[in-house]
Amino acid sequence: MLVMLADQAERLLEDHATWEHLKSLLEAPGSFDRELWAQCAELGWPAAAVAEAQGGLGLGFEALALLNEKLGARTVSLPLTPAAVIADAVARGIGDHPSVTALATGERIGCLAFGELGESGLPRTPTLRFADGMLQGERALVPFAAIADVALCHAAAEDGIGLYLVMLDQPGVTRKATATIDNARAAATLSFDGAHAMRIDGGDGWSACLRAAALASIATAFEQVGGTQSCLALGVEYAKERIVFGQPIGRFQAVKHKLSDIYTELEIARGCAIDALAAAGRESTALPAMAAMARLGGIHAYEFASRETIQIYGGIGVTWEAAPQHHYRRSRALALELGAAPFWRELLVDNIFTLAEAQG
Amino acid sequence: MSDAQRLDAAPAEELLAYRARARAWLAQHAPAFSGAARAGLSADEDLALGRAWQRLKSEHGYACITLPRAYGGGGGSELEKIVFGEEELKYDLPTVYFGVSLGMPVPMMLRYATPEVAEKLLPPAICGDDIWCQLFSEPAAGSDLAALRMRATPATRGGVEGWLLNGQKVWTSWAQYASWGIIVARSDPAAPKHAGLTFFYLDMRSPGVEVRQIRKLAGETEINEVFFNDVFVPDSQRMGPVGAGFRVAIETLMIERYSVSDESLSGPAIEKFVCFAQDARINGKPALEDGEVRALVADTLVERQGLRSIHRRALEAIGAGREPGPEGAIRKLLLGRRRQQVGATALDLLGPAGAALTEGLTTVQDFAWSWIDSPGPRIAGGTDEILRNTIAEKVLGLPQDHRPDKGVPFNQPR
């Protein structure tokens, strides 16, 4: 089943995700490829990691990881991760919610809204408040919020932090699509002014929020691994082709070592992502720490690879037409969504003993 | 001792007085040409403002400060030029269009052109009416300039002896606005790659020249492709002997003995990063208390202080009529990478909100623009890798890389 999914993904994306098409998506804020979304929904991608009981295919996060790696390789933006993460949160907290089935079929689109102005990571004491069944406050740029139907967010309630599902097509919600480094992420800010929301955690809102962010980070790490792998392929290919001073630039140690370094970072990122995925499947207590490592590895590898691939390309690298710019933009976008590296670094180091225990 | 050198050796008080005068003059005039005055301008409007600024400077002796007054220059010393440049950089002025033009082609023309030609071509360039571009790089010749393929073949037109240019240049900054250009072309394909080149200046409005803008991944549209189809250039526009083009090209790249660049290579200053860190929080704690953030700030300050010292000592050397040391060569290498790193980290401090890329802001004002437009400076004017090679070979005396095609006839199949 997974192999079939991978083959399908390869074929669909190869036909659809041409650089030209991807460039058109970078042009305007809030861009989203509805046509591709419809096609991949038909193939069951949003349903892949959703449990069968919730109307999904029950293939687990392994399937999402596999798809995300393919998306990342071509810098395609599809909100597969929010669907899977929201389904997981709902299943754990309240069992079921009608919107999950719609997320699995792709009729509805989800987004993960954890970021706030003034905090580099996830706010532990959010300014977004929940009272009397309604949300009040703001969320900083959220990927897919420009086109999503439902958001998962954490907010401060009377009795601590809660995790909430909020429908976005209601009067209390204002979204503002914003020009970003990577317009294909369909990012928007969200303002809630008396927006009805439903609490979905089973009591410990912050843990539920962290779990959602951890799962999303692991899934995203596979996008980053896919992107890094593509940068490496672009760089290696160019280093063999480009003749400077009478020889392929790949003969220069400066270029060779750069590519070896990208490879090294890629394999570390991949290793962390694979092990974090396994930890998610095992219900490990080390999940936050493992997810943090996947996230940090993915961020570092992808940023380094995309930045230095442009460098290897030389002048062509800084053009709109060339391929590396897509990865350069995407690497930064993914590094900021779900909270930037320093937050995850803190989380990792704070959890070092849980990690040691879990790994024996 | 030349006149310029004698002026350079002017006592420090004179230079201080010059700085004070320049500062006062800028305070009076620069605001009308910078900052808010530029907000919301179209590219053409900004260029027009830049031209007006250049003209005003020329009228007051602040344009091309080291070039003769007769051509609209300042007739001043190199130190004065550097001091004025430092003060001018404090404003966000539309000077970028003239950076190449006045930095290299114009001083080269002063050196190579006959007095009649100089009288005709230099004043409009110095006052900003004419922009000159530098047509060196080609698709197959960037770091390796001597690999260029643009052909120059002898030809006579209307009884005038000259050359026909055929081929393509690329990455030519501001060619879309240029009236004139300097160019290197291959006049003898049978000669070894460095020996078969010849250098010219040409009218960019000549028949057969076609300029196409290149869209950058982000930021200002400054680069172009320039196509040459049987473009006639009179032999009187040759600069240097036939076959000496590579030497003249290198001379061009070295002509600015010392150029002033700002301390963050057109990115925001590190102080602005510190302000960000004061406001931002990492996991609820002030980002400025974060060890990694502090380390970045400290590293940047250390590097900046080192570069400041190098700069100051270079000025002292120039003032004393000596050559500045080779350590100036590390500046662009360090600042290019620094700008990219500080930009990325600043966005990290903003977290998810950091992805916003607000139209109308510049790389100096905004970390997102600074970061997204930072790959260019690491490539333009010598890539990081080439700069490292230059330091290793020219400063440290290490042997040159293997060059299989050196000394081999250019047209010999390899």
Ligand SMILES: Cc1cc2nc3c(=O)[nH]c(=O)nc-3n(C[C@H](O)[C@H](O)[C@H](O)COP(=O)(O)OP(=O)(O)OC[C@H]3O[C@@H](n4cnc5c(N)ncnc54)[C@H](O)[C@@H]3O)c2cc1C
């Ligand atoms: C914004 C911008 C403005 C520019 N403006 C102008 C202009 O006005 N006029 C002009 O003539 N040119 C201009 N250029 C061109 C610029 O000079 C070249 O892009 C630059 O010299 C690199 O050449 P290239 O792009 O062909 O890259 P290449 O030379 O093909 O280099 C590709 C990669 O190989 C590496 N490499 C090459 N040789 C070696 C080596 N020996 N050892 C190790 N690594 C090596 C490079 O570092 C780079 O990473 C501009 C470029 C940019 C980006």
